Amino acid sequence: MEDLGKVFISERVEQKWTSKWHDECCFDKTVDNSKESFCILMPPPNVTGVLHMGHLLNNTLQDVFVRRARHCNKCATWIPGMDHAGISLQVKVEKELIQSGINPKKIGREMFLDYARAWRDKHGGMILSQLKSLGVSCDFKNQIYTLNENYSLAVLTAFVELYKRGYIYRGKRIVNWCPKTLTALSDEEVIMKPQKSKLYCVRYDIVERPGQFIDISTTRPETIMGDAAIAVNPDDERYKGLVGLHCKRPLNIADIPIIADQAVDKNFGTGILKITPAHGAVDFAVAQRHSLPIIDILNPDGTLNALAGDEFVGLDRFVVREKAVEKLQMMGALPKVEEYENNVGFSERGDVPIEPRLSEQWFLKYPKIHEARCAVSKGFIKFYPKRWEKTYLHWLDNIQDWCISRQLWWGHRIPVWYKKNSDRSNSDNWHVSVDRPSNIADWEQDEDVLDTWASSWMWPLGVFGWPNQEKMSQECFQYFYPTSVLVTGPDIIFFWVARMIIASMEFLGPDKKSLSDEEIKERIPFKSVYFTGIIRDKFGRKMSKSLGNSPEPLDLVAKYGTDGLRFGILLSAPSGQDLIFNEENLKLGRNFCNKLWNAFRFSRINRSYKPYSQVPLADIVAKIEVADLDIDDHAILSNLIKFCITFEGQMKNFEVNAAINSISSFFWNEYCNWYVEASKVRLRGENKTVFAVHDIIMRQLLLLLNPFIPFITDELWNVGEYEHNQRSMQNLYCETAKDLQLAFHALNLDETSIATVLQLKEFLNLSRRLISQCRESKERMALYICPPNEVAMNILKDYTLKLQQLVGLEKIDFTDKILQFPSIQTPLGIVYLHVTQINTPEEKKKLTLEINKLSKLIKLSEVQLSNKEFLSRAPAHIIEGSKKMLRENTFKREELCKILSMM
RNA sequence: GGGGAAUUAGCUCAGUUGGUUAGAGCAUCAGCAUGACACGCUGGGGGUCACUGGUUCGAAUCCAGUAUUUCCCACCA
Numbered sequence: 001m002e003d004l005g006k007v008f009i010s011e012r013v014e015q016k017w018t019s020k021w022h023d024e025c026c027f028d029k030t031v032d033n034s035k036e037s038f039c040i041l042m043p044p045p046n047v048t049g050v051l052h053m054g055h056l057l058n059n060t061l062q063d064v065f066v067r068r069a070r071h072c073n074k075c076a077t078w079i080p081g082m083d084h085a086g087i088s089l090q091v092k093v094e095k096e097l098i099q100s101g102i103n104p105k106k107i108g109r110e111m112f113l114d115y116a117r118a119w120r121d122k123h124g125g126m127i128l129s130q131l132k133s134l135g136v137s138c139d140f141k142n143q144i145y146t147l148n149e150n151y152s153l154a155v156l157t158a159f160v161e162l163y164k165r166g167y168i169y170r171g172k173r174i175v176n177w178c179p180k181t182l183t184a185l186s187d188e189e190v191i192m193k194p195q196k197s198k199l200y201c202v203r204y205d206i207v208e209r210p211g212q213f214i215d216i217s218t219t220r221p222e223t224i225m226g227d228a229a230i231a232v233n234p235d236d237e238r239y240k241g242l243v244g245l246h247c248k249r250p251l252n253i254a255d256i257p258i259i260a261d262q263a264v265d266k267n268f269g270t271g272i273l274k275i276t277p278a279h280g281a282v283d284f285a286v287a288q289r290h291s292l293p294i295i296d297i298l299n300p301d302g303t304l305n306a307l308a309g310d311e312f313v314g315l316d317r318f319v320v321r322e323k324a325v326e327k328l329q330m331m332g333a334l335p336k337v338e339e340y341e342n343n344v345g346f347s348e349r350g351d352v353p354i355e356p357r358l359s360e361q362w363f364l365k366y367p368k369i370h371e372a373r374c375a376v377s378k379g380f381i382k383f384y385p386k387r388w389e390k391t392y393l394h395w396l397d398n399i400q401d402w403c404i405s406r407q408l409w410w411g412h413r414i415p416v417w418y419k420k421n422s423d424r425s426n427s428d429n430w431h432v433s434v435d436r437p438s439n440i441a442d443w444e445q446d447e448d449v450l451d452t453w454a455s456s457w458m459w460p461l462g463v464f465g466w467p468n469q470e471k472m473s474q475e476c477f478q479y480f481y482p483t484s485v486l487v488t489g490p491d492i493i494f495f496w497v498a499r500m501i502i503a504s505m506e507f508l509g510p511d512k513k514s515l516s517d518e519e520i521k522e523r524i525p526f527k528s529v530y531f532t533g534i535i536r537d538k539f540g541r542k543m544s545k546s547l548g549n550s551p552e553p554l555d556l557v558a559k560y561g562t563d564g565l566r567f568g569i570l571l572s573a574p575s576g577q578d579l580i581f582n583e584e585n586l587k588l589g590r591n592f593c594n595k596l597w598n599a600f601r602f603s604r605i606n607r608s609y610k611p612y613s614q615v616p617l618a619d620i621v622a623k624i625e626v627a628d629l630d631i632d633d634h635a636i637l638s639n640l641i642k643f644c645i646t647f648e649g650q651m652k653n654f655e656v657n658a659a660i661n662s663i664s665s666f667f668w669n670e671y672c673n674w675y676v677e678a679s680k681v682r683l684r685g686e687n688k689t690v691f692a693v694h695d696i697i698m699r700q701l702l703l704l705l706n707p708f709i710p711f712i713t714d715e716l717w718n719v720g721e722y723e724h725n726q727r728s729m730q731n732l733y734c735e736t737a738k739d740l741q742l743a744f745h746a747l748n749l750d751e752t753s754i755a756t757v758l759q760l761k762e763f764l765n766l767s768r769r770l771i772s773q774c775r776e777s778k779e780r781m782a783l784y785i786c787p788p789n790e791v792a793m794n795i796l797k798d799y800t801l802k803l804q805q806l807v808g809l810e811k812i813d814f815t816d817k818i819l820q821f822p823s824i825q826t827p828l829g830i831v832y833l834h835v836t837q838i839n840t841p842e843e844k845k846k847l848t849l850e851i852n853k854l855s856k857l858i859k860l861s862e863v864q865l866s867n868k869e870f871l872s873r874a875p876a877h878i879i880e881g882s883k884k885m886l887r888e889n890t891f892k893r894e895e896l897c898k899i900l901s902m903m
Numbered sequence: 904g905g906g907g908a909a910u911u912a913g914c915u916c917a918g919u920u921g922g923u924u925a926g927a928g929c930a931u932c933a934g935c936a937u938g939a940c941a942c943g944c945u946g947g948g949g950g951u952c953a954c955u956g957g958u959u960c961g962a963a964u965c966c967a968g969u970a971u972u973u974c975c976c977a978c979c980a
Contacts, residue, residue, distance in 0.1 A: 006940070192978080199980080217980050269980055280979075344979055356979080387907065391975065394906070398976075490975085538914095540973085564942095571928090572915075577908085578974085580915070584929065591942040602939035658917080661927075673944080680938075765946080772934060772946050808937065808945095857924065864923095869960040874922075878961090881923045 004719065008597035010561025013715045017728070018135065026730040027137045029077040031479050038069035038076035039480040041463055041526075042138060043488045043496070044146065044456065046085035047124040048092055053535045053543055053581065054489065055127060056134065056553045057573060060566045061532060061656060062487045063136045067707035068651055069484070071734035077480065078137060079463055081144035082125055086452035087181055087349045090410040093119045109409050116410050130554065135562050135710050137730070144463045146455050147412070150471060154462035155455040156415045156434045158507060159404075163416075163432045165511060167365050168404075170427075174281045175403050177357035179302030179317075180350030183407040184361050186451060187400060188495050190345040190354055197344070199269070201336035202328060204230060207246040207255050214239075214247060214258075215335060217269030219342060220279075221328065222320040225252035225308040228292040229275040234260035236271055250333045251324055252309035261286045278358045296358055317355070362405040362414060362448070368505035369396055371515045371523075375501055380521045382528045384654045388490055395494050404454045411449030420444055457499035460525035461507055485528040485654075493531075500525050530654050533578040540580065556586060563709035564590030570660050570708060592664060593712050596705070599672050600716045603694040615722050617735055620695045621743050628689035630682075631760075631798070634753035636675045637744055639666065640697060642754075644737035647704065663704055671697055674761065681805050703734035756795060763796075763826040767807055770824040770833050780810035784819055787829035788891075796828055818902050825850070825892055830899075840903055847900045854893040861886035 021027065031037075040062050045055060062078060069076035093116045094104040104112055132140060144151055162168045175184040200221050206212045216230065227249050232239040239258075246255045263282050264273045277287030278296035287294060297308040304312045304320055311327075312320045328334040345354045373396050375381050376389055383389045405414060417437050422429040431437045436445070458466070464481060465471025472478075488497060504525040505515060515523070535543050535550075543550035556565050568589025573579045643666040650659035675697070682690045699722055706713040706729060717729040735743070767783060775781070787793040793814065796803070800812050821832040822843055861882055864870055871879060 004939095007942075192976095195979090197979085219979055223979095265980080271980095273980055282980090342979060343977095353979080390907065394976070493975095534974095577916090582915070582929090585915085587942075588928075591940095594942045595940065598940035598943085600939080605939065661917080665927080672940085676939080677937090677944090684938090769946060775934085778935095805937085808935095853924095861923085864960085867960060871960080873960050878922050885923055 004597065004601050006598070008561070008594045008712060010563060010593070010711065011558075014133075014135070014562055014711050017711050017714050018133065021137065021728055021730060022132075022140065024728055024730075026728055027078070027139050029079070029139045029142055029476065030075065031476050032075040033479075035073060035075040037479050037484075038066065038074040039483040040066050040076075040078045040485055040487065041459060041483050042078065042080045043486070043492075044081035044083040044144070044459065045127040046088055047082050047120055047145075048085045048088045049127050051127050051130040051553050053550055053553060053569075054532075055131070056565070057535060057569055057579075058487055058489070058532055059131055059134070059136050060569060061530065061573075062138075063566075063710075064570070064656060064707045065485055065487070065530075065654075067137055067710065067730070070731050071703060071706065073733050075479075077139055077142075079142055079144065080128060080131075080136075080138040080140060081459075081463065082128065082146070083452065083456055084120075084145070084147045084411065086406060086408055086411040086449065087183065089116060089120065089124075090408050091181060091349060093410070112409050133562075134553075134557070135566070137710070146452075146462075150465060150468070151455075151458070151462045152412055153434065153468065154458045154466050155412045155450065157467050158458055158503065159415055159450065159454075160432055160434055161507065161511075162364060162367065165367065167367050169363055169365070170360065170425075171363050172358060172360045173363070173403075174279075174284045174356045174358055175361055176345065176347075177300070177355045177359065178347035178350045178352065179300065179355055180347060180352045181408075182300050184357075184359060184403050184405060185347060185354065186403050186453070188453075189348045191348055192343040193346050194341055195344045197340050197342055199338045199340035200325065200328075200334060201270070201338075202250065202274075203333040203335055204247040204250060206242070206258075207248055209245070214242070214272055215270050216272045216274050218274060219340060220276075220321070221251075221324040222304070222312075222317050223276045223279050223297070224249060224274070224324060225304075225312065226276040226278055226295045226297040227256055227274045228277050228287055228295055229256050229290065230258045231261045231264050231273045231275050231286055232258065232271065233264040233266045234262065236264075236266045238271065250328060250331060252307075252312075257292075259286075259290050259292075261289065280356050284358065294358060298355060298357060300357075302352075302355060361403050362416075364402040364404050364454070366399055366402065366502055368502055368515070369399060371505040371520050372396060372498065372501045374517065375505065375520050375524050378517065378520075380517075380524050381501065381526065384528060384530045388493060388529075388531050391490070392493055392498055395498060402451075402454075404451045405446075405448040406451055407447070408449050411452060412455055414446040414448050414450060416446040417443040418446070453495050453499060456496055457503045458507075459496075460500055460504055466507065482524045483526045485530055486526040487530045487532060489534060490531045491534065497529060528654070533573060535581050536578055538580060538582060543581070551581075551583070556583075560586045560590040561593060561711075563593045563712045567592050567660070567709050570656055571664075573657055592668075593709055595668065595672065596701070596709075596712060597716070599667070599676065600698060600720065602676060603691075603698050604720065615695075615699070617696070617699065617739075617743050620692050620699065621747070623692040623695075624689045624747060626747055628687065629693075629747065631750075631753045631756055631795075632675055632678045632802075633689065633693050634750045635757040636670060636693065636697065637747065638749050638751045638754050639670050640700060641737050641740050641744070641749075643670070644700070644704075644740060648737060660708065663701070667701055671701075674757070677806060678802050681801050700735065700740070703729070703732065706730075706734075759827045760795065760799060763828045763831075764803070764806055766824045766826045767831050770822060770831060771807065774822045774833050774835055776835055776837070780808060782811040782813065782834040783807070783809055784813050784815045784821070784832040784834065785829050786815050786817070786832070792828040818899055820902070822846075823899060825895065830895060844900065844903055847896050847903075851893055851896050851900065854889050854896070858886060858889050858893065861889070 042062065043058070066076050066078040096119065097104045097115060128140070128143065159168065176187065176190045178185055197219050199217050199219055201215050201217050202221060202224065203213050203215055206214065214230070230247055232243065242258045243260045245258050247258055249256050263286050264271065275283045275286050275292060277284050277292055277294040279298065295307055297304050298317065299305050302317045303314055304317065306313050312323065315323070325334065346352065347354050373393060376383065376392055383392070415432065415434055417431040418424045419429040420442055431443060437443045460481070460483060464475045464477040486497065501524070504523050505520065508523040509519065537543060537549040541549060560568060565586055566589065568586035571588055572582055572585040643662060647659050647662050650662060679690050679694070698720070702713045702717050714729050771781060785796060787796060803809065803812055815832070819832040821835060821838060823830050823832045864882055865886065
């Protein structure tokens, strides 16, 4: 065996294993019909993105799941991809063009797209290569990009099909308009932010009643010029007489009617609402009901147009707000201004307030809402943690039509052509098809592209080549669909998760108006959804570029090693909760790896016989001499099985954090701190059985740990020569608890050894406490033990050698007398420490304290056991337990009292 | 306004259907070069389980209410 250094140095092995895995095609998609399939689709990162902590967590989890699946004898694949990131990329390219003096709007669509593609090729896709270096085990040869020809076909086919099925329509409606990126947005892309603003009270004169006026509250005086009416609630007694009259619009002066509409809230402000049909969703609805004119005073970029009147034309909306206020004040039409906090919608990408704007867009009325609902509520798709189901269902219950067109160039261009010089509002003049019309010269294509999410929602179908049947079978759709688990953040539950489910319900299989439960089950895109937490900094803030509170993942790799980083991040990720990032945990991850490294070094140290070649578990077990097995061997092997059962359950339920803690606790506490230490005495004698037990534990740990820390485990697996000819352990089978039980059958493991070892542990702990309290010098000391019975005596006698080693004692002796030494009670008897000088008052104080504590417990038990209700209602084992405790504590107290009386 | 989640040691969190004296890791304190590991080992201290009621023989756990924190949805008057 080669010489391993004291410290595990991650970077020495990472590169090697990354290339090895990919050279050996460990992660290539294959189909093995004898095995269960397992498939994860990577949520495609934005082509514009760079690796951040969220990706790290998300992809580490996916990697853990897929690697674990491979060890569980599943035929597993993980398909990576990349999202073209519509607005995001377009904004980036525009910025770059402007910086180099090019007006992106003027160069035309084709040239812009050339620039965009060039940008993508140069800067795009950083993440995937960064992920590769983090050890993710996806099939990099099989990357899907949302603008690929095949994938685009899926996106466009979906559009065309939905149009044919009557779900897509073109409409002139109020949409969320981003004046910065000059495109419409979906409701989901609007972020509400609380803003400190002002509530202006504006005075409108009543035309028919000179000298009379009404006051109206508004936060947006710049839209007054677009007012088409003034509305009150029909039930509002105060204003009943006004309905049907007119009032004077104070800016861009005109007479506008006073109308009554239910949409007005009597209790807000003065109870009067100004109606600006082109610039508010409610207002637009009111205007439609009352056939009001629509006065659109805004340009797409947020400046005002001629309809606003000469004095405002060309000015920005916020400049106009100030000017309007000034003017109203001069006119005496502004009786009151109050400070006011309200929520304002911001454009997610542009980060400016969105403008509700009337415009013509493509809308989708969601299909298969009921089915998408059932898929989750009936448990065909399981959410982890389950509570996100409510959020999902609530969204579906309140779903609004989706504006899917974007006024951008980068993306999937809407597959609709209009007859040249014809009326576009008449659908007779449309050609809606994946293929362009044959006499293309007579047609012009819709200028817009689809919302990026209207392409990513096809992900589970598109990656498998839908709708092309040939491609689908080539991509093994039948075998891998539905995919196993989707790992993503809850922040895109509406954007993406819900929509993927809807798309799958609608498009998989024949077109049907509704689906049976069986059909829903067949169409689900994934069986489980694992929602990760959101990574926050230690102040609980989201990690973001603007706050600068996100560490650079690759720096962390350099500091803690990839394995340490992976382990650390999972350690701090309790399931179902946001996680507070703490670099301390990464240190723990690194330390864990180092501990594993050294435990391995220990298990291989000083071995005279040759390393194994190709070692199946059975061969190692066969090296054990059953007669040589001692209590610790029995206990550690029994514990290994117990721990594996726990671990398997946790992994099955996606409790990664808990699983890591179990494995860490078994490895560190049971194995390193107890078994390794206890076995040192026997290892002096080249005990084959002990070597074999170490080997079994190490081998199993490496297999179980591999999904979490793939580099170090593969390295050790090979150094340890569990496999001959330096093969990676990636696709090896990991024995289950059941397999272990079978393999250990011939060993006749005694499970009661676990309890006995627990007693020994406590005995040891208490003895050590006594020693550390009363230690007089660095010399080794002597203990005298007074066991309460034969059984305890025998346990201790068998263990004497180990005890001496573990406590570092000069001598252990047994006694049946009460000695004048400092003492402590243990489950295996009273222990006396031989000292030259005893501090009697101190000892007396200690004993009295202990006696008092016992007395309290005894009292408690007595009270409980004298309670008739308790005796008649509590289950037998609880009563028995209480009695046993009373007995034991009474006995203990008597013992201590005796010692005390002798002092 | 509607809904979700959280509240347990200084910090981060476990605590399974109520049941013996509430756990872990980190931090802290003390000790230790003990045949892998100081990225380590050993031991100690530290909790009125947010609060108030209720159900129960028995409540961190179940119920009701209160408080605080937090997230999501709705909302440019």
